[in-house]
Amino acid sequence: MTNATSNYQVIIVGAGFAGVAAARRLGKAKIPTLLIDRNNYSQFQPLLYQVASSQLPPSDVAEPLRAIFRKRPSVRVLTAEVTAIDAAAHTVTVDDGTVYSAPTLVIAAGAVVNFFGTPGAAEHAYPLYSVSDSTRLGAAIIEQFDKADARVAAGEALDPTNIVVVGAGPTGVEMAGAIAETINSVVPRTYSDAVREAFTVHLADLAKTVLGPFTEELQQYAQEHLEELGVQLHLGTSVKEVRADGVTLSDGEVLAAPIVIWAGGLHAQPVVGQAGITPGRGGRLNVNDDLTVPGFPGVYALGDAANIPDGAGKTLPGLGAVAKQAGAWAGENILADLKGTQRTAFEYHDRGFMAMIGRMAAVAEVGRSHKQLHGSLAFAGWLAVHDVLLPSARPRYNALVNWVRDYFTEDRTEFIVGDATRT
Ligand SMILES: Cc1cc2nc3c(=O)[nH]c(=O)nc-3n(C[C@H](O)[C@H](O)[C@H](O)COP(=O)(O)OP(=O)(O)OC[C@H]3O[C@@H](n4cnc5c(N)ncnc54)[C@H](O)[C@@H]3O)c2cc1C
Structure with missing residues (x-):
């Protein structure tokens, strides 16, 4: 063990949304700050599903930390596993055993996937929480299309092939919609019709509706749109077991x-x-209203x-x-x-939330009043909001160009060149 001076x-x-925003503010004030992340880039999780469905290249959702802090020399970036x-x-x-210490410690290490102890899930399911998760999943999907294509070329009949998405929250809905759209619109451009016809997307959730946090009207819209895309919904149904060759549902x-x-x-x-603090719900740390x-x-x-209090007895969403x-x-x-002045209570400016279902189809609850939108307006809003959330001008510009290209060409095969091996 080395004690770093x-x-x-x-x-x-952690250099995700929270860690980078804190470091930016401290860097602007020239405060000596050590920012540690296992990756040398900050990843943008809301768009990982677009990497997995080949709509964006990985470089659009990951920005090098050294580029972000180039003009903030008081922030030292350290690539290491804590x-x-x-x-x-x-x-x-x-x-490497080095121990760092400082008067102030900010824990912003984010989350990991929770398989809730489902047998086989950790071994066989694809998570979607990092850039490497998304490229691996994208490569695995393309590999299935390629395998089917090879069988068609060899004159063999194709067995029906299912892709199962577990969890019908925003991530699951966006993922299921994007893969279904790829099967319907993109696959026929590159593969034979037989390949398209062989694949079906399934979306399973223990909840009785998709998109739990949204209003009933938006849930209904999302559900109908997914069904139009050919997604088979298994609502009120949990996944009991995941195996290398499929799943068993609770029914x-x-x-x-x-x-x-x-x-x-x-x-x-x-x-x-394991920081010596008793964790709260979800393994997260309960904090005061000033985030300490x-x-x-x-x-x-x-x-x-x-777990950040929302001021009304609940915690703010992730x-x-x-x-x-x-x-x-x-x-x-x-x-x-x-400075020795008073800390203030965190005030969250709620701009609502949204989920993409497919081309020209999204749902959104916008602003503090959560005004409901769906369809093309919500689709445009989703693109605008996610573009602005990206960390800086370069990924914002690149993502915009790639969305326009994707919209007009529907060519989604060029971005994934990764290894499909799961672990
Ligand atoms: C697939 C997906 C889709 C999402 N879609 C949306 C959306 O559409 N809209 C929205 O608002 N939110 C969305 N979210 C939620 C949003 O991404 C998270 O709330 C947000 O990323 C949390 O930011 P954070 O900084 O706390 O953590 P993160 O962004 O997860 O950053 C944590 C950082 O800590 C690093 N780290 C963790 N452990 C260690 C360690 N031991 N050593 C070194 N480094 C470590 C990680 O590498 C990571 O860079 C989505 C999340 C996921 C997973």
Whole structure:
């Protein structure tokens, strides 16, 4: 174990929406800050499904951290796996054994997929939480189309092939809609009709509706649109087991499926739960309204790693906008600590939420009043909001160009060149 001589005022664990926003604010104020992430880039999770369905290349959803902080030299970027956090001692240990310490510690390590103990899910299902998850899944889908194509070329009949998406929240709905659209519109451009006809997308969820957090009207719209795309819905149905060759549903149905995608839930990163702080719901850390961790002076927890109070007795949802705003707010509160002034309670500016279902089809609840939109207006709103959420001008421009290209050409085969091997 090496103790790094630490001249940092702040250590931030995790460079997602929350960590980057906090570091940006601290970098602007020239505060010596160490920003640690296992990746040398910040990934944009809301668009991972578009990488998996070949609508965007991976470079559009991952921005190098050194590029983000080039003009903020007080922020040092360290690419390393954090193996331990000691919240009481304010130390962070990384995978080469080095221990860093600083007066202020920000825990912004996000979440991991939660398989809820479903047998076989960890071994056989594809999660969608990182850029590598999305390229692996995208390559696996294309591999299935290629295999089917080879059988057609050899004169063989194709067996029906299912792709199962588990979890009908926004991630599952977006994923199911995008794959169904690929099968309907993109596959026929590259493969024979027999390939298109062989594939069916299934979407399963224990809930009785898709898109739990949305209004009934928007749920209905989403459900009908998915069905129009040919997605088979299994609502009120959980997945009991995942195997290499498919799933067993709670109603006893067995679906043969070479690809099972897990969009079924999240849990805070294990390292967060081992920081010496008793975790709250979902393994996340409960925080005060100023984003500090009760009983641990100088420790903040943000984004998907935290249960952030909404001021009305509940916690804020795990959204990019919540994480980004909390990161910037924590940056301000750390500056207040350094100046010896009062920290302030986090105020979330709720701009609503949205989900894409397919071309010209999305649902949105916009603004503080959650005005309902669906169809092409929500589709345009979704593109605009997600473009603005991207971390900087380069990915914003590139994503926009690729969306326009995708809209007019529907050619989605060129981006995925990854390895389909699951683990
Ligand atoms: C597939 C998907 C789709 C989504 N769609 C939307 C959407 O449409 N709209 C929306 O608002 N929100 C969406 N979300 C939620 C949103 O992405 C999250 O709420 C947001 O990313 C949380 O930000 P964060 O900074 O807390 O965590 P993250 O963005 O997850 O960042 C955490 C960072 O910590 C790093 N890290 C974790 N553990 C370690 C470790 N041990 N060592 C080193 N580094 C570590 C990770 O590499 C990562 O970079 C989606 C999430 C997913 C997974």
